[in-house]
Amino acid sequence: MTALNEPTIAADEPRPTRVEVDLDVLADNYRVIAAHVAPARVMPILKANAYGHGLVEVARVLERLGAPYVGVAYLEEGLRLRQHGVRLPVLVLGGILGSQIPRFLEHGLTLAASSVDKLRAIEEHAAALGRPATVHLKIDTGMERIGVHWYSAEALLEASLRCRHVRVEGIFTHFANADAPDLAHARLQLERFAEVLRFYERRSLPPPLRHAANSGAILQLRESHLDLVRPGILFYGARPSADVPASLPVRQALRWLTRVVFFKVVKAGHPVSYGGEWVAPAETRVVTLPVGYGDGYARAMSGRAEVIVHGKRYPVVGRICMDQIMVSIGRDSAYNGDEVVLLGGEGDTAIPIEQMAAWAGTIAHEILTSINTRVPRVYRGG
Numbered sequence: 001m002t003a004l005n006e007p008t009i010a011a012d013e014p015r016p017t018r019v020e021v022d023l024d025v026l027a028d029n030y031r032v033i034a035a036h037v038a039p040a041r042v043m044p045i046l047k048a049n050a051y052g053h054g055l056v057e058v059a060r061v062l063e064r065l066g067a068p069y070v071g072v073a074y075l076e077e078g079l080r081l082r083q084h085g086v087r088l089p090v091l092v093l094g095g096i097l098g099s100q101i102p103r104f105l106e107h108g109l110t111l112a113a114s115s116v117d118k119l120r121a122i123e124e125h126a127a128a129l130g131r132p133a134t135v136h137l138k139i140d141t142g143m144e145r146i147g148v149h150w151y152s153a154e155a156l157l158e159a160s161l162r163c164r165h166v167r168v169e170g171i172f173t174h175f176a177n178a179d180a181p182d183l184a185h186a187r188l189q190l191e192r193f194a195e196v197l198r199f200y201e202r203r204s205l206p207p208p209l210r211h212a213a214n215s216g217a218i219l220q221l222r223e224s225h226l227d228l229v230r231p232g233i234l235f236y237g238a239r240p241s242a243d244v245p246a247s248l249p250v251r252q253a254l255r256w257l258t259r260v261v262f263f264k265v266v267k268a269g270h271p272v273s274y275g276g277e278w279v280a281p282a283e284t285r286v287v288t289l290p291v292g293y294g295d296g297y298a299r300a301m302s303g304r305a306e307v308i309v310h311g312k313r314y315p316v317v318g319r320i321c322m323d324q325i326m327v328s329i330g331r332d333s334a335y336n337g338d339e340v341v342l343l344g345g346e347g348d349t350a351i352p353i354e355q356m357a358a359w360a361g362t363i364a365h366e367i368l369t370s371i372n373t374r375v376p377r378v379y380r381g382g
């Protein structure tokens, strides 16, 4: 059978490749995590365009669900939420420059204070602008990324008690190994954090909101849940690593879809794509799809990736190009315009994020954040 029929691409679909996000699935995932960690509350992490799902759209769902907080990595992500009218409390988790502080204060974004100097700078800006700052103190208990070291945290906590224009609302740390099978280092980090928190006990002060748990710790280390948890990848329905059991019924909210744009027959012995690394072992039908590493479909998956056409898996053959990939469908049929699932799907034939991560030699987080803005997002539910 050849494929001479007309493509069936809708008029409002300028490009057949798109990501479909089911906002109801994200809402369910939020509820599943909230029930698991209660009485701790949930601060979903929306950095990197909500792990590719769409920053503003996801934040609006969380606002309706009554989430107490969301976290992002960078100031501009917080600003984008405010520009779109999202009023939820937003913690910017990453490191900051002094020159950025006024923007935080103007837009009511919560700062991570990661050293005595940064805290002082925040206090000075808040005093000068006459706008109180809200901060969460960042304690480094063993990640060595940002934050004051646990062994010198007392000075930061002391300084925070003296600030007049800064409200210390939270205190947090981040695990380096909460997604590992061996939790010894995560437990050590948690002990160090507990040691820092004794500062408040010694002074009979109530501690600010305490938080530490990323997805790995939510799944594996109940004693780390404290007052708030910070799920990223788990909220989006994937596991943080292959070592962590899938013990919560979260679901993948995102599907990456495309359509066949070309069909041909490749003769036995003929190579396909750059480098000619794949040679058709026998005559086979091959379809071409308009997606490639320029969209975030990792070139490293060449020779490993599969796609789903009509509910059945087929191999991507030859090297992945910037904008196109070729798929061998053997003696089966596919027509121009037929839908193809690159990621996600249903039932036995789904391609889970974790599987694509294994093909690409990376983690689920990088798969989701690599699907770039050239791929339009389409929303369901919400």
Ligand SMILES: *Cc1c(COP(=O)(O)O)cnc(C)c1O
Pocket: 045, 047, 093, 174, 213, 214, 215, 216, 230, 231, 232, 233, 234, 240, 365
């Ligand atoms: C990214 C991040 C998280 C979420 O991590 P996941 O592994 O995706 O759950 C939590 N906290 C901080 C500080 C982060 O940077």
